[in-house]
Amino acid sequence: MTLLSVEDLHTHFISRDLDNQIRVARALNGVSFTLEAGRILGLVGETGAGKSLTATSLMGLLRPPARVVGGRALFEGQDLLAMPEAQVNALRGRDISLVVQSPKSSLDPLTRIGDQLIRIHRAHRKVSEAAARDRAVEMLASLGIPDPARRMAAWPYELSGGMAQRVLIALALMNAPRLLIADEPTTGLDVTVQAQILDLLRDLVRRTGIGAMIITHDLGVVAHYCDEMAVMYAGAIVESGPVREVFGQPSHPYTANLIGATPERLRLGGPRTVGGPPPNLFRLPEGCAYRDRCPQAGPDCAQTPPDVALGAGHIARCHRVAA
Ligand SMILES: Nc1ncnc2c1ncn2[C@@H]1O[C@H](COP(=O)(O)OP(=O)(O)OP(=O)(O)O)[C@@H](O)[C@H]1O
Numbered sequence: 001m002t003l004l005s006v007e008d009l010h011t012h013f014i015s016r017d018l019d020n021q022i023r024v025a026r027a028l029n030g031v032s033f034t035l036e037a038g039r040i041l042g043l044v045g046e047t048g049a050g051k052s053l054t055a056t057s058l059m060g061l062l063r064p065p066a067r068v069v070g071g072r073a074l075f076e077g078q079d080l081l082a083m084p085e086a087q088v089n090a091l092r093g094r095d096i097s098l099v100v101q102s103p104k105s106s107l108d109p110l111t112r113i114g115d116q117l118i119r120i121h122r123a124h125r126k127v128s129e130a131a132a133r134d135r136a137v138e139m140l141a142s143l144g145i146p147d148p149a150r151r152m153a154a155w156p157y158e159l160s161g162g163m164a165q166r167v168l169i170a171l172a173l174m175n176a177p178r179l180l181i182a183d184e185p186t187t188g189l190d191v192t193v194q195a196q197i198l199d200l201l202r203d204l205v206r207r208t209g210i211g212a213m214i215i216t217h218d219l220g221v222v223a224h225y226c227d228e229m230a231v232m233y234a235g236a237i238v239e240s241g242p243v244r245e246v247f248g249q250p251s252h253p254y255t256a257n258l259i260g261a262t263p264e265r266l267r268l269g270g271p272r273t274v275g276g277p278p279p280n281l282f283r284l285p286e287g288c289a290y291r292d293r294c295p296q297a298g299p300d301c302a303q304t305p306p307d308v309a310l311g312a313g314h315i316a317r318c319h320r321v322a323a
Contacts, residue, residue: 002074003211004035006059008083008112009071011050011057011235013281025281027053029235029289035228037178038209040202042222042243044258045232049280051215054232055181057081058180059098060088075179094124097172099165099182106157106168114152114166121174138172143200162193169197172205179204183215198225219259223247228313231255232278241314251308251316253294264294288318296320 003195011028023103028050035041042163043051056062058080060072073080075096080088101104108116117136121127133152142150143166159167165185172180182201186194200223205212214226222229223244230240231252239252249257279289288294291301308321 001037001075002034003037003075004213006034006054007032007072008056009054009073010069011053011062011066012069013065014067015065019200021319023282026284027235027281028057029284031071031235031237033230033237033240034278035179035200035211035213038205039210039255040205040212040214040225041228042226043213043215043230044217044219044229046217046258046278050235051217051232052183053235055098055183055215059092059096059181060085061098063090071263072210074227082103090124093120093177094175096179096181097175097177099168099172099180099185100183101187105110107159107164107171109156111156112152113156113159117152117167117171117174120171124175128312135174136170139174140167143167143170144196145170161189162197165189165193165197166200170202176208178210180210180212181215182212184217184291185214185217186221187216201225231258234284235281236289236317237314238290238318239314241295241310242312245310245312245314248316249310251310251321252290252318254290254319266303 009028009031013027014027017023027033031050031054031104033041038181045051048282053066059070060080062068069079071081107113114133114136117139118129118132121135136152137148140151145151145163145166156164182185185201186197189197198221201212204210214221216222226243228238228241229243229246231254232238233254237249239246239255247259248258285291287302288305291297294301305317305319307315307317309315310321
């Protein structure tokens with residue numbers, strides 16, 4: 001079942017320069033992808049590609065000067081972008097949850113973690129304090145937090161980075177959301193903790209059938225934990241499909257560059273960049289946004305590239321790709 005279907009999402013930063021001229025940064029330029037229930041989608045791309053902005057656009061969390069200027073985002077068939085703000089706010093934290101980077105700054109430093117868990121549950125569900133407390137303890141236990149009943153009384157500053165990230169995931173799951181978006185959920189954590197947290201996320205998706213989107217620039221995370229992947233460049237998805245298909249036959253020159261030829265490079269993880277200057281969102285070229293950096297670019301790349309279907313749900317947006 002399709003849980004989330006994003007269609008041609010456009011988000012711009014609209015501002016005025018010193019001469020009072022309007023300046024538009026086209027940060028998202030037609031993002032499209034789908035996520036099925038019970039699956040994990042990895043959204044990858046280099047810094048600035050628009051991964052986090054995609055999440056905040058979907059969740060109604062944009063702040064001026066950023067604005068969604070086009071597209072649809074159907075969550076269980078309902079367009080999140082066309083909903084009244086109050087309805088999106090009600091969905092957020094209940095049916096759709098976002099786990100962001102830097103857990104320490106996302107937890108309320110002045111509230112014990114148990115009270116934070118109880119508060120988010122009772123904000124969305126009509127349950128007693130005792131029932132919310134029981135669920136919170138259960139949730140901490142299911143995330144592998146030792147001695148959960150005692151941990152409820154802990155303050156955020158008392159937690160290690162890995163524990164804080166688990167608590168953040170517990171907060172995101174308190175209301176049994178059907179869609180979880182995790183933005184760099186393990187960046188900055190050591191490799192063992194990273195693997196534990198991603199294992200937990202994967203088990204959760206398999207056990208409960210929720211859909212998860214993991215935003216990352218670590219291709220190793222995508223290769224190990226995701227079912228599908230979408231590769232982002234200059235605010236658009238340039239290639240998407242089942243992880244095995246995309247890694248097996250990276251077809252857009254940007255994806256091929258990002259993945260690199262060697263398995264060693266894949267294992268390295270961490271941020272990746274490709275050669276050449278990053279795209280200027282205020283002056284994106286006509287046609288393919290990657291053409292200034294692309295070793296295979298030709299005159300036809302000044303035209304908008306087609307989405308070429310390569311079979312098994314694998315799609316690449318490029319003039320050089322043959323179906
Ligand atoms: N006020 C602004 N005006 C113009 N462009 C902006 C503004 N704020 C952010 N941007 C641009 O929006 C783009 C999207 O950023 P976003 O944080 O979504 O990228 P990302 O792919 O998540 O990167 P990272 O991996 O660093 O989190 C970036 O290129 C950024 O430069």
